[in-house]
Amino acid sequence: MPVKLKWGLLDALVVVFAIVPVLWIVSLSFKTTATLTDGNFIPREWTLDNYRTIFQTDQFVRALVNSIGIALISTLIAVVLGTMAAYAISRLDFPGKGLLVGVSLLIAMFPQVSLVSPLFNIERQTGLFDTWPGLILPYITFALPLAIYTLSAFFKQIPWDLEKAAKMDGATQGEAFRRVIAPLAAPGVFTTAILVFIFCWNDFLFAISLTSTEQSRTVPVALSFFTGASQFEDPTGAISAAAVVITIPIILFVLFFQKRIVAGLTSGAVKG
Amino acid sequence: MADIVLDKVTKSYPDGTIAVHGIDLEIADGEFIILVGPSGCGKSTTLNMIAGLEDITTGELRIGGERVNDKAPKDRDIAMVFQSYALYPNMTVRDNMGFPLKLAKLPKAEIDKKVGEAAKVLELTDYLDRKPANLSGGQRQRVAMGRAIVRNPKAFLMDEPLSNLDAKLRVQMRTQVSRLQKQLGTTTVYVTHDQTEAMTLGDRVVVMRAGHIQQVGDPQTLYDKPVNLFVAGFIGSPSMNFLPATVFPGGLHTPIGDLPIPVKDNAPKDLVLGIRPEHFEDARLVEEALRPRGFEFTLPVDLVESMGSDKYVYFTVEGGKSDLASADLADLAADAGGADLPDQSGLVTRLSAESRVREGADARIWLNLDKIHLFDPSDGRNLTLD
Missing domain, CATH: 2.40.50.140 (Nucleic acid-binding proteins)
Structure with a gap:
C-alpha cells in the first residue's frame, strides 16, 4: 500500500506540474483587463471579451485557417512519404540504405536556426516566401526524419512471416502491404501523424522568418503581433484567449486518433 | 496435387556462402516427405525455395512437371504453415482461414462453406469469430493449418509447425497432422530439426547437413542402414x-x-x-x-x-x-x-x-x-x- 501511495503522490505531482501553467492561461483568458494583474487564480470578474476580441480580428481567424491548413497538408505528405521510406528501410536491403538513414538522422540533428537565413533568401528568390508551400516544404523536411524513425520502429515490430504468409496465400506484394501490413501499422501511422502535426502546429521559428503578411502567417506568429486596444494596454488577455483556442485542435486531434492507437494490436500473430 | 522435383538446386548468397549445394530430390505425388537436420543445414532454405520466398541460384524446380523457378509464390499454388503460425492478428479465425480464398476472388457463400468444412475437420467451429490473440497455442496452430488446407493446394509446405507447442500437445498434433495428410493425400514437405518427428511422420526422410543431402529413405532404412556417421548419430534417441x-x-x-x-x-x-x-x-x-x-x-x-x-x-x-x-x-x-x-x-x-x-x-x-x-x-x- 505505501508503495502505491508513493506512486500516487508522484503522479499527482507530475500532473500538477504540467497542468497549472495551462490553467493559469485559461484563468487569464477569462479575466477583465482591470483584474488581469490582481494575482487571483480564479477570476473575480468573468468575461468572454477576450475571446470576442480575437475572433473579431481577421488577423487571428486568418492565421487559424493558415495553421490548420499548413499543418494538415504537411502531416499528410510527411506521413505518406515516411511510411513508404520506413517500410523500405525496415524490410528491404537496397544499396544506399545506410546513407539514407544517416542523412535523415543528420537532418534531424541540424540546428534549424542556422537554416533560417539561407531559406529566407532561397524562398524570396523562388517566390515561395510568404506562401503556404513556403512553410509546408521546410516542415516536411524536418518532420520526415521523425516520421521515418517512429514508423520504422513500428514496421520492425510486425513479424515478417505475416508478409510471407500473405504471399503464400496468393497476395501480390501490393495486396500483402495493403491488406495485412498497413492495418497492423495503423497505430504507428497515427502516432506519427500526431507527433508531426504537433511539430508543425507549434513551430514559431520558420513561421516568423518565412512569412510577412497574414496570407500565410500561422497562429503562433499572429499571437506575437497582437496589440492592445491602445498602445498603453498590454494584450495579455487576448493572447491568453488565443493560446487557449489553439490548444483545442491539438486536443481534438489527439482524442480522435487515440482510439486507434490500440496497444498490442499485433499480439496473437505469432507464438507467445 | 502434384509431384515436386528439385534438379541440382543450389542457393548461394552474394557474400559467397552457399546454403544449399545442388540437391536432387524427387517428391512423389501425395508423398509426405521430411527434411531433417541440425540448424543451418539448409532445410529451411530448401523449403523457402520450393515456396518461392527465396530465389533459386542455379538448378531447376518443377511442380507437377512445370518449371516454376521464376514464378511468384502466389502463382505456384502451394500453401505453407509457418513455425510462428503467422496468423493475421487483425482478422478473426474465419477471416484468417478465408483470406486465401478471398484473394482468389471466390464468391462469399463458397468461402463460408469451405472455411466451415475446414473448421470442422480441425475442430475450430466454436472459435471462428475469435481473434488469434484469444486462442491457445494449439488452436493457433490449427488455424494456421486450416488456412493452408482450405484452398486445396498442389502441396503443403510446413516449416517446423509444431516446435512452439509444449511436449504433450506436440505429440497430439503430430498424430493429427499425420492423419490429416493421409486423409487429404496432398504432397507435403515438412521441415523439422526433431528426429522423432521425422521418424514418426514421414513416408520418406531426407537427412541434410551443411547444404548437402546425406541420405534419403524411409525411416526404418535410415535407422537400420545409415550411410554415414552423421546420419547414424542424428537418427535415433537416445x-x-x-x-x-x-x-x-x-x-x-x-x-x-x-x-x-x-x-x-x-x-x-x-x-x-x-x-x-x-x-x-x-x-x-x-x-x-x-x-x-x-x-x-x-x-x-x-x-x-x-x-x-x-x-x-x-x-x-x-x-x-x-x-x-x-x-x-x-x-x-x-x-x-x-x-x-x-x-x-x-x-x-x-x-x-x-x-x-x-x-x-x-x-x-x-x-x-x-x-x-x-x-x-x-x-x-x-x-x-x-
Missing part, C-alpha cells in the same frame, strides 16, 4: 554410441574389449564403432542361442533410469570419445550442445526392465555383434553396408 576402434588381425581393439569380428581388408586401421543402445542387453537375460553371436564385457554402472518398459543404463568408458576425431562427430556434438560437456565418453544402453543392474555395482553386459556399425572416421562412410 543416439547411437560411438567408440574408437583399431583393427588387429582377428578383430577390433576397442575400449570395451577386443571384439572378434572380421574387418574388410580395405578398411583403414582406425575406425569408429557405432552401437545403438537397444543392441546391448543384461548378459544374464540373453537366451543361450543368441549368446555366441554377441560379446560380453563388464563395466561399473554410472546411472540407471527406469522407464517402466525398459531401463536406460549409463556407463563411463575409459579412453572413449577423446580419441575420436571426425567432422561428423563434431557436427553432431554441436547440434546436441555437447561441445560444452566435459570430455568423457559415456555409453548409453537400453536393457530389459527385468535387469537387476544397480548404480555403482559392476554389470555384465552383452552386445549383439550382428548389429554393430563401423565407420571410416576420415569421411564418415559406413563400412558395414554393402
Whole structure:
C-alpha cells in the first residue's frame, strides 16, 4: 500500500506540474483587463471579451485557417512519404540504405536556426516566401526524419512471416502491404501523424522568418503581433484567449486518433 | 496435387556462402516427405525455395512437371504453415482461414462453406469469430493449418509447425497432422530439426547437413542402414554410441574389449564403432542361442533410469570419445550442445526392465555383434553396408 501511495503522490505531482501553467492561461483568458494583474487564480470578474476580441480580428481567424491548413497538408505528405521510406528501410536491403538513414538522422540533428537565413533568401528568390508551400516544404523536411524513425520502429515490430504468409496465400506484394501490413501499422501511422502535426502546429521559428503578411502567417506568429486596444494596454488577455483556442485542435486531434492507437494490436500473430 | 522435383538446386548468397549445394530430390505425388537436420543445414532454405520466398541460384524446380523457378509464390499454388503460425492478428479465425480464398476472388457463400468444412475437420467451429490473440497455442496452430488446407493446394509446405507447442500437445498434433495428410493425400514437405518427428511422420526422410543431402529413405532404412556417421548419430534417441576402434588381425581393439569380428581388408586401421543402445542387453537375460553371436564385457554402472518398459543404463568408458576425431562427430556434438560437456565418453544402453543392474555395482553386459556399425572416421562412410 505505501508503495502505491508513493506512486500516487508522484503522479499527482507530475500532473500538477504540467497542468497549472495551462490553467493559469485559461484563468487569464477569462479575466477583465482591470483584474488581469490582481494575482487571483480564479477570476473575480468573468468575461468572454477576450475571446470576442480575437475572433473579431481577421488577423487571428486568418492565421487559424493558415495553421490548420499548413499543418494538415504537411502531416499528410510527411506521413505518406515516411511510411513508404520506413517500410523500405525496415524490410528491404537496397544499396544506399545506410546513407539514407544517416542523412535523415543528420537532418534531424541540424540546428534549424542556422537554416533560417539561407531559406529566407532561397524562398524570396523562388517566390515561395510568404506562401503556404513556403512553410509546408521546410516542415516536411524536418518532420520526415521523425516520421521515418517512429514508423520504422513500428514496421520492425510486425513479424515478417505475416508478409510471407500473405504471399503464400496468393497476395501480390501490393495486396500483402495493403491488406495485412498497413492495418497492423495503423497505430504507428497515427502516432506519427500526431507527433508531426504537433511539430508543425507549434513551430514559431520558420513561421516568423518565412512569412510577412497574414496570407500565410500561422497562429503562433499572429499571437506575437497582437496589440492592445491602445498602445498603453498590454494584450495579455487576448493572447491568453488565443493560446487557449489553439490548444483545442491539438486536443481534438489527439482524442480522435487515440482510439486507434490500440496497444498490442499485433499480439496473437505469432507464438507467445 | 502434384509431384515436386528439385534438379541440382543450389542457393548461394552474394557474400559467397552457399546454403544449399545442388540437391536432387524427387517428391512423389501425395508423398509426405521430411527434411531433417541440425540448424543451418539448409532445410529451411530448401523449403523457402520450393515456396518461392527465396530465389533459386542455379538448378531447376518443377511442380507437377512445370518449371516454376521464376514464378511468384502466389502463382505456384502451394500453401505453407509457418513455425510462428503467422496468423493475421487483425482478422478473426474465419477471416484468417478465408483470406486465401478471398484473394482468389471466390464468391462469399463458397468461402463460408469451405472455411466451415475446414473448421470442422480441425475442430475450430466454436472459435471462428475469435481473434488469434484469444486462442491457445494449439488452436493457433490449427488455424494456421486450416488456412493452408482450405484452398486445396498442389502441396503443403510446413516449416517446423509444431516446435512452439509444449511436449504433450506436440505429440497430439503430430498424430493429427499425420492423419490429416493421409486423409487429404496432398504432397507435403515438412521441415523439422526433431528426429522423432521425422521418424514418426514421414513416408520418406531426407537427412541434410551443411547444404548437402546425406541420405534419403524411409525411416526404418535410415535407422537400420545409415550411410554415414552423421546420419547414424542424428537418427535415433537416445543416439547411437560411438567408440574408437583399431583393427588387429582377428578383430577390433576397442575400449570395451577386443571384439572378434572380421574387418574388410580395405578398411583403414582406425575406425569408429557405432552401437545403438537397444543392441546391448543384461548378459544374464540373453537366451543361450543368441549368446555366441554377441560379446560380453563388464563395466561399473554410472546411472540407471527406469522407464517402466525398459531401463536406460549409463556407463563411463575409459579412453572413449577423446580419441575420436571426425567432422561428423563434431557436427553432431554441436547440434546436441555437447561441445560444452566435459570430455568423457559415456555409453548409453537400453536393457530389459527385468535387469537387476544397480548404480555403482559392476554389470555384465552383452552386445549383439550382428548389429554393430563401423565407420571410416576420415569421411564418415559406413563400412558395414554393402
